[in-house]
Amino acid sequence: MQRQVALIKQSLFDQGYLDEQFMELEELQDDANPNFVEEVSALYFKDSARLINNIDQALERGSFDFNRLDNYMHQFKGSSTSIGASKVKTECTKFREYCRAGNAEGCLRTFHQLKKEHSTLRKKLEHYFQLARQAGPKETARRPK
């Protein structure tokens, strides 16, 4: 079971969903805080959902306030980087570039992609944590390769 969990995790890294930072977080997990990573992830998804909402609303309004969008995205990027959400972070960067360029179309497209990545990651992580809990607390951070 644990091997399975490990494999899943490995694949997440391999596929680029997660990066080194995630490993850092796992290292912070210990017996005293056995679910730290999961807690952080939960917090991240909750907070980022809020941000996504804000951005959605801002985009829907039609008036592209690039500054504001950029601000939102900066926050979003910060969170995503902190938990190691690699693909999400990439999309964030792209989005910000479009913002700076004033490219509304690009922003919309990227944002759409970003949301997709975000929800994919969320599902995968949820699945992963679920398994990890089932497998027991043995799971410790192991750097992929």
Place this chain on the structure above:
Amino acid sequence: MINSGHGRGPDSGSNSDPFPAGLRVLVVDDDPTCLMILERMLMTCLYRVTKCNRAELALSLLRKNKNGFDIVISDVHMPDMDGFKLLEHVGLEMDLPVIMMSADDSKSVVLKGVTHGAVDYLIKPVRIEALKNIWQHVVRKKRNEWNVSEHSGGSIEDTGGDRDRQQPREDADNNSSSVNEGNWRSSSSRKRKEEEVDDQGDDKEDTSSLKKPRVVWSVELHQQFVAAVNQLGVDKAVPKKILEMMNVPGLTRENVASHLQKYRIYLRRLGGVSQHQGNMNHSFMTGQDPSFGPLSSLNGFDLQALAVVGQLPAQSLAQLQAAGLGRSSLIKPGMSSSPLVDQRSIFNFENPKVRFGDGHGQTINNGNKQMSLLHGVPTGMEPKQFAGSHMRVQQQITGVRPGQNVQSSGMVLSVADHLPRGGPSMLSSLGQQQPMFSTSVSRRSDLTGAVRNSIPETNNRVVPATHSVFNNFPADLPQNNFPLASAPGISIPVSASYQEEVNSSDAKGGSSAATAGFGNPCYDMFNNFSQQQQQHHNNKLNDWDLRNIGLAFSHQDTASASAAFSTSEAYSSSSSLRKRRETDATVVTAHGQNQQPPSRSLNHLNHVFMDGGSVRVKSERVAETVTCPPATTLFNEQYHQEDLMSALLKQEGIPSVDNEFDFDGYSIDNIPV
């Protein structure tokens, strides 16, 4: 990862010293995810962590527990307050090392962190390795303090031998981000050495030394400090000598050293700003400080400050001005026209709190847009307006007085913070320092009642910032001057209008900068002011006034003023700064001005300068010229004050240096009543 630094901690049990475990860290970030992660990381490092997701909350936490934290880590982008602003506040008020962090790694932002005084800059995502060594910043800071004191003593003991020893220690530092190499004390290495070699007292290595209680730089203390620095010369001032001059029991060289550092940063900032200003009144700018001086009710202090300010090289004043000016963007426009404004702006900046009173604003606004800027800086006040404001001022003053010992605290700046502290103590200290001041202060109080009221209005407004700034500043410029802006106390009565200005200027100036700058200006102002006071207080005033009013007054006392102006250019700049700050200076400056009766036909002007002497001067001018540019409006008020000032001056003979700082809390008259 290199845990050498952390060696003392759990990793290497070689040192029985548990440090850095238990280091009390305050983390500020609006991102809950990051906050959680950081907390976990820091706890893993065995630090004691406090989380905070809002800057304002963090600041109040810090203020409530002055010695409750060792280091602060803050995000750059936060919704309620700019991280850099928080950084400045913390640096000034609490003298804690602050680490900035952000996902943004662009050079400009990192540079901004450095210039604002951050000890380090971390790029997100933050890794635990980076956090493991943050304790070094705490050690370094303390060492610097020690070092400074050491330096002053000229003790370079075994620098050679110790160097080696230091290396290992330095290694720990190497781990941290590069941003920190800045102790601007190159002697830090020396410090280490000294520590090791000599009996510095607590060896810095010893973590216990890190735990020494923080010194609160009250307004009066700061004033003393500034006076001492000015006497020694800003560049040559060493902590040991400063300490000796200050002669404050319980104060250590380290305290002085770290305070000196801050002060210098502040001066630098001012210098930068002044350049901007174009030298409009380079001296003028510096003079701003003086204006502050006078305003600050710290009569004694003002004088000192003024005197000191006077002594301060023009550039410092300029710096201050620049800082002040820089801060208040508002002022800039006005600057050219009215130096006062600049000064005021500084004040304003500094003393957002000091709202001197709306009335003031009115008067000031007469013609001075600048005034509005300076709000706090009465310098711009026009005498005529002043009259009107006079009344208001009175109100303000009264309000102020009872509320705070403004006078004693002269340091309006820290009004909020200092008031409590500086209040009575300030006065006393001031008194000691400058008998003149006290007298002047007292006089001022009398006058203030009358003059102050009037002046404070304008001045207060303008000055409040400065005053308070100054007032407080002298003692705790670095720390609290800023507080002016933030100091709630300062905002007391006087500053209604002042605050506006201050705030605005503050806001404009990038409060962080402003505060920093402001704080510094105060220094200069006061210092110069006090120095000048004694010497050529008048001159300063003149210069200052000249500057401020310069535009307008040129015709008036140009002769005298110019004479004085030129002479005390440097001086006045500081004083002018003061003035600006302390528009109150008018009241205070009276004394300064009085000194220069001959040159100043515009007694008023001199008066204005009193604060820093400069302030007063301005007012006078304003009064006369009335037509002076907005800045002059401030003067007008001052002008009004000049009557008072002259009275004061006569009594005191001290330049009415009201520390403009005082304004913060109290209307110009913070002068000890």
